[in-house]
Amino acid sequence: MARKPTVLAAAPTLPAATVNFNAMHAAIARGASADDAVKAGVEATGAPKPEPETPNAPAAKSADGADA
Amino acid sequence: MAFQTRKARNTAVALITQAARGTFLDPAANKMAVSNLTLDISSVTVSNPEYTGSVDVNGDEVVGKQCTLSYDVNLRAPGGTAPPSAGAYLPGILFVNAKMTEVITASAIPAAPEALTAGSTTGFTGGDGLTATADLYKGMIVQLPGAGAGLAGLSAIRTNSAAKVVTLCETLASAASGNYQIPKQLAYVNSVGGTDPLPISHKVWAGGKRYDLVDCQVTSLSVSVQTSTSRQGSIPVIRVTMSAVIYGTADEATPTAPALGPTPKYRNGKQFLALKAVGGSGFELNLGIQTDAAPNPNFESGDEGDEITQKQITLTPNILGYRKADFDAMAMADAQAYHPFFALWGNGTDQNVAVIVPDARFTHAGDDLGGTHITQSPQLLVDVMQKNAAIVFPYL
Numbered sequence: 001m002a003r004k005p006t007v008l009a010a011a012p013t014l015p016a017a018t019v020n021f022n023a024m025h026a027a028i029a030r031g032a033s034a035d036d037a038v039k040a041g042v043e044a045t046g047a048p049k050p051e052p053e054t055p056n057a058p059a060a061k062s063a064d065g066a067d068a
Numbered sequence: 069m070a071f072q073t074r075k076a077r078n079t080a081v082a083l084i085t086q087a088a089r090g091t092f093l094d095p096a097a098n099k100m101a102v103s104n105l106t107l108d109i110s111s112v113t114v115s116n117p118e119y120t121g122s123v124d125v126n127g128d129e130v131v132g133k134q135c136t137l138s139y140d141v142n143l144r145a146p147g148g149t150a151p152p153s154a155g156a157y158l159p160g161i162l163f164v165n166a167k168m169t170e171v172i173t174a175s176a177i178p179a180a181p182e183a184l185t186a187g188s189t190t191g192f193t194g195g196d197g198l199t200a201t202a203d204l205y206k207g208m209i210v211q212l213p214g215a216g217a218g219l220a221g222l223s224a225i226r227t228n229s230a231a232k233v234v235t236l237c238e239t240l241a242s243a244a245s246g247n248y249q250i251p252k253q254l255a256y257v258n259s260v261g262g263t264d265p266l267p268i269s270h271k272v273w274a275g276g277k278r279y280d281l282v283d284c285q286v287t288s289l290s291v292s293v294q295t296s297t298s299r300q301g302s303i304p305v306i307r308v309t310m311s312a313v314i315y316g317t318a319d320e321a322t323p324t325a326p327a328l329g330p331t332p333k334y335r336n337g338k339q340f341l342a343l344k345a346v347g348g349s350g351f352e353l354n355l356g357i358q359t360d361a362a363p364n365p366n367f368e369s370g371d372e373g374d375e376i377t378q379k380q381i382t383l384t385p386n387i388l389g390y391r392k393a394d395f396d397a398m399a400m401a402d403a404q405a406y407h408p409f410f411a412l413w414g415n416g417t418d419q420n421v422a423v424i425v426p427d428a429r430f431t432h433a434g435d436d437l438g439g440t441h442i443t444q445s446p447q448l449l450v451d452v453m454q455k456n457a458a459i460v461f462p463y464l
Contacts, residue, residue: 007199007200007201008201008204009201009202009230010201010202010203011201011202011203011204011206011454011455013259013260013261013454014169014171014257014259014261014454014455015169015259015261015263016164016165016167016168016169016259016261016263016264016265017164017169017170017263017265017266018154018155018164018169018170018171018172019169019170019171019172020154020172020174021171021172021173021177022172022173022174022175022177025177025199025204028199028201028204029199045153045154045172046153046154
């Protein structure tokens, strides 16, 4: 007999972006982790993803123009 | 021959979420009706301290220009029969940029209404259609047909436990019974995550001149909802201010902004505070945003553009002052316990709006005797908790 998946104990933290709740809900019901559930919700929207927590600054250049 | 004049009412706005900071994206297809627009452009100056051999001082040096865009947007629901796709509800672009999550629930949960158990006037226990994840449904609208048709049958979820015990943000007239279902809805909920929102590109047409703005960042956003009465009307609005970088300007005839029909008025709905139906002249939800730009000489402007550096949400209702036995706001401020706020209004079909704060603490407020009725304006303090402030557009 198949065991019921263990679902998340608490709701995942949502990003400042668009989340498809139905997709996230289905992922949680399948036993997805918090990160995977949010990822499923964001990817189901096709919307732009939020910026990473550490923005990519332009690479520093040395005096001769090469990457430092 | 005189030049062509420019008329203030020939104003239109279009906006879109950028794919990346610093890259303008043409928003022309996303025209949005706004009001009270101001586009402030000013010089950033620094004084020149050099001695000139006299008491006279050279003029300040102009370092650059600063641009601030602000306007109001009527608070309408997206309309239609189901939530639009990501980013298609244009005012939602502002909410997301203000560090909120756009949550699209395109199909009801569960798919068919399901029988509830253990119903009370403030909650119920859900069935197999709900997932046993605590607070997954917090801040969402739930339909309880047993409580009535239309808006009367809509309530807000304050919390849900892993045992699927749902607590509401209101007190029902009688114990919940029959079925429940979380209807289709579009929601904007407070994001407490560590991700930064993407900036916005704008086109602003003013009297036949177009301003292209890039890297727009919301620096202030509030939702102002005033009660419409039999004596005076008021339109609920979103008030927003943004910092922006001018990407370009051009002469271009102002396009037509779409007419969206009447805005739902705040009346004939629900206003529950601390589980009690209280009267009042309205409320304001303020996201309390602070921004700053990190200095970086690698960038043309010398900084990396405005980012949200702090957000502290408050909700300030103006409620009728009640007797101590009916509604004791001072006792609630003294105790500093959490209480829910729930406002719901609309036409009961496709134009429904809800503002939900599941847990807030009262500040103290005295009686205001300045009008015909005694009122109070306690500020509700919103702590950093998941989905602890939400603007929701449910579909019936």
